[in-house]
Amino acid sequence: MRGRAAIAAIAAYLLLAGLGFTMSLPLLWMLSTSLKDPRTVGLYPPRWIPTRPGTVAVRGKEYPAGLITERGRKTTVAIIGRGPGGVLTLDARGVERLVPESAMAPQEQVHLEWRNYVEAWKALPVDTGFLGLLHNADGFLVFYLNSLLVTICVTAGQLITCSMAAFAFARLRFPGRDVFFLGYVATLMVPAVVTMIPLFAMMRIGRLTDTYWALILPGLFSAYGTFLLRQFFMTVPTELEDAAKIDGAGPFAIYWRIVMPLCKPALATLGTFTFLHTWNEFLWPLIVIDDLGKKTLPIGLAHFQGPYLTEWHLLMAASVIVMFPVLIVFVIGQRYFVRGIALSGLKA
């Protein structure tokens, strides 16, 4: 019996590792492409380890390198010219030779082209960006700062407004509480696209399109966050509060000194959710922001695609730039994230 269990465990492990490897291939390919010399991006067969065309120095001068295979022996030579008759090569002793194109293979060396990241970072110069503070700045710097500003404001705002509302729903009695809460929950079913058009119209009427307000204001409040935190708050035992009430603590003291500290994991959950969601938000910024200097990372990346449509090494470098902080936040906050999914999902 124990032998069979061990075999099952090994099989599960192999399957898990195999699936994990397959799933990570696209991301590895993204990373690999982002570090390639542009000349090697389209090579067949695809190179997983980034390379660049090799060079060789003959008599103190750099030439592109080629590889000749003759009678099973490989020789690296310098390529000095190409013509209808073949490739003119120069070997290490300084002897020139004409070699047919078919006998010649490109010589490559492993090379990580970090300059792709610099190039992508600087590719979209912005006249005035990030609250009008930066002039002639690198595009992705501006997008980063915009994304950070919006994401931090929205996350902090939601943690405050949602925890307050959730506290009221979970801990205070007032007329109409249950009906009002049901109204909140009911709107969770409404697709965002339904409210998007009127919201856009409201922003236009209020002359808020193309401002940070348009990005931040609607995100400060959320029925989902209120619902999530209320579910958490309901699970916190009331004994501590009752004791505090006897000591004369008011609702605000209970909220701030007891419920909030006890619910740190819940707040971390909502914080992680909101951070990732706001950071990756695409459609809403796309329709309300037109000014390059106010664009957030996702719409900045989409904009970047325009002039660099087939420059895959730059597109992938820019994609890595956009994804990187998300991965960090996720790896740190994933415990809370996973708990939040389980709680909001199964108790819904």
Add this chain to the structure above:
Amino acid sequence: MGPPGNSSARKREARAAFLFLLPNAAGFLAFTFLPLIAAFALSLTRWGITDTPSFAGLSNFAQILGVHRTHRGLAANDPEFWRYLYNTVFLMAGIPVGIALSLLLALLLNQRLRGRVFFRTLFFLPQVCSAVAVALLWKWIFESEIGLLNTGLRSIGVAHPPQWLLSTQWAKPAFIIMTLWMTVGGYNCVLYLAGLQNIPPELYEAAEIDGAGAWHRLRHITWPMLSPTTFFVLVMSVIGGFQGGFIAAFIMTDGGPAGATTTLMFYIYQHAFRWFEMGYASALAMIMFLMILGLTLVNWRIGRRVVHYQ
């Protein structure tokens, strides 16, 4: 809840509740409730955003859903709507496969194996990556000449691999593949993991005493015990599916080729923000809303009957 207080204490509590609710509720009313009402109203108008909306009754809905008589029989007033609805539903074909794979991953991750947190994080990653970056990545992978997929297919002897995003036939399957990659290890998998951990171990112990094999345990304990999760995951995936496909279409294909990857969501976007037909777009959004609502209600009724709760 504390002991029932006197009426002035209750009043004080209600006043405190009002203050606690105020910031969130004000935002809720302004940015969710009011726009929701406005969306109903707008769907009954013709509005080009720069002019004033004019009341149009149900004409938007009649245009979207209605048919007219031609010399060759009945024809839809807006054939594109039906086509894009079909596209949207077609793209949901990956949902059952995705759910099965999520369950498989959850079953594997639920084993007491070393490094399971690492694997769970790895599988989840695509879900939190910026969808724009993911769409760009897959656009590159699906590139028909030098993309990773087709060079791979050629190297194993497929002489003429699909043109993927350039082909009306293969663009939708390409979207499905990408979505599978993005979602199998994500929310659904984590929900299944939570579901698995809620199954009482006594059930398995009892089954083992009865000599039930692994397949039997899966078929007769795990699967029925997970049915609430499966049901929830399915409903959420379909609801998500109705609203899906926007970023992929926007980044990878612009809804093409020839509308092959235009989903309802993209169609609404086109009407509202490319052609500035706000009334028509609102009516489309309202129809999508009603479909989702209807689906939710129907599923609740079915769900109550087929789902096994402990």
